[in-house]
Amino acid sequence: MTDETTPPGASTPSFDAVHAALGKEFCELVALSGYRNDLYDGALHGWARVEKSVRAAGQRGTVSRTECLWLNPALANASALSEAA
Numbered sequence: 001m002t003d004e005t006t007p008p009g010a011s012t013p014s015f016d017a018v019h020a021a022l023g024k025e026f027c028e029l030v031a032l033s034g035y036r037n038d039l040y041d042g043a044l045h046g047w048a049r050v051e052k053s054v055r056a057a058g059q060r061g062t063v064s065r066t067e068c069l070w071l072n073p074a075l076a077n078a079s080a081l082s083e084a085a
Contacts, residue, residue: 029075036068048076 034040036051048071056065071079 028072029078030072031075032070034068034070036066040068040070044070044072047072048079 032040032044032047036049041049050069050071052067052069054065054067055062
């Protein structure tokens with residue numbers, strides 16, 4: 001899988017490989033941002049999702065979008081602990 005942001009000759013992991021890795025247990029703090037979709041909701045079981053409604057300007061004018069931030073369990077737990085302190 002390559003796109004216009006991938007330098008010539010560089011390889012990127014396959015879409016399936018990236019998403020399979022997201023479902024694995026991480027010890028590190030991981031956040032993923034984007035728009036809500038069934039693929040991420042299905043792959044990121046156990047992750048916290050924070051949503052924010054925003055106004056986005058596009059070719060067709062201003063539209064409302066819901067941006068999401070997925071937090072893996074380690075980050076969600078760390079965030080909860082820091083808020084409780």
